[in-house]
Amino acid sequence: MARRTRSAESRRPDLRAARAKLPESLGVAVDGFERHLAAERGLSGHTVRGYIGDVVSLLGHLAGAADKATLAALDISVLREWLSAQHAHGSSRATLARRTASARTFTGWAFRAGLLPVDPGPRLAVPSKQRKLPAVLRVDQAGSAMQASAMGAEQGDPVALRDHAVLELLYATGVRVAELCGLDVDDVDRERRLIRVIGKGDKERAVPFGVPADQSLGRWLSDGRPKLVRESSGAALFLGVRGGRLDPRAVRRSVHDAVGAVSGAPDVGPHGLRHSAATHLLEGGADLRSVQELLGHATLATTQLYTHVTVERLKAIHDRTHPRS
Numbered sequence: 001m002a003r004r005t006r007s008a009e010s011r012r013p014d015l016r017a018a019r020a021k022l023p024e025s026l027g028v029a030v031d032g033f034e035r036h037l038a039a040e041r042g043l044s045g046h047t048v049r050g051y052i053g054d055v056v057s058l059l060g061h062l063a064g065a066a067d068k069a070t071l072a073a074l075d076i077s078v079l080r081e082w083l084s085a086q087h088a089h090g091s092s093r094a095t096l097a098r099r100t101a102s103a104r105t106f107t108g109w110a111f112r113a114g115l116l117p118v119d120p121g122p123r124l125a126v127p128s129k130q131r132k133l134p135a136v137l138r139v140d141q142a143g144s145a146m147q148a149s150a151m152g153a154e155q156g157d158p159v160a161l162r163d164h165a166v167l168e169l170l171y172a173t174g175v176r177v178a179e180l181c182g183l184d185v186d187d188v189d190r191e192r193r194l195i196r197v198i199g200k201g202d203k204e205r206a207v208p209f210g211v212p213a214d215q216s217l218g219r220w221l222s223d224g225r226p227k228l229v230r231e232s233s234g235a236a237l238f239l240g241v242r243g244g245r246l247d248p249r250a251v252r253r254s255v256h257d258a259v260g261a262v263s264g265a266p267d268v269g270p271h272g273l274r275h276s277a278a279t280h281l282l283e284g285g286a287d288l289r290s291v292q293e294l295l296g297h298a299t300l301a302t303t304q305l306y307t308h309v310t311v312e313r314l315k316a317i318h319d320r321t322h323p324r325s
Contacts, residue, residue, distance in 0.1 A: 019056050026059045029071050054102035058082050076120040135266040137276040148261040161224030163254040165216040172213035174277035174295050177248045177270035184235040199296035278306045
């Protein structure tokens, strides 16, 4: 299933400007690295943009030193100076860890391509990230958010019908907001209650959804989408008010609005619904491997984060309810 992708810089004018300032030889290296990420490794446009942004920042730092304006001068001292400058400008530990990983990926590629005499990347320590438990809704809070959204859709307004279907589908499947916005009409199999999702690295997976999500989708497809569809809409499942494919920003607004109507609920967006779906699946008895497959995680270690969430919740319940807690 084809998906239209944008270039690594189509939505980043600041990145284009920074890239244009690089010396020609460094710009050629960035071009080659970008082709490697997209064509050989098959990474998504979003992931490629992240890598390229970090590498352009690194090479911009390299070019800023008058005596180090060639790629061959990229050594461990330059890498450490660059990270130190990033830290001084307030980059978080998580951001530094990501940029370290991007730099190591780039230097490894450049060494294999014969652009560096040695690979300094392995000598660059990766800053440890502080693991923060994600905010999640309780089951009753998630149900209340769905009810609030359903009440808004009762009058048949096409945007309200769309937002209700979006909310139900996000919570039912745990898909990422970009995956949801990328769905086409024929990606939905209502007979088997499955959606076909294109995830990170263009990997395809099938994700089931339940009866409430199916009912809200049915109303959107029969009563909502026909009122917003235009000749330019194509096959997009969810549409914006002008008929184009739904933008993730609109999804975030609708999720925040629905959850905000629930008293005492944490302020979560689409990713919070993904966290909540995973947590509730595990609390309901789903095994880690199944949840990993549903969420499209590359490794089980990512999915295991949710076991910490459920353990913390079980401890809180135990503290509140056990007579000898």
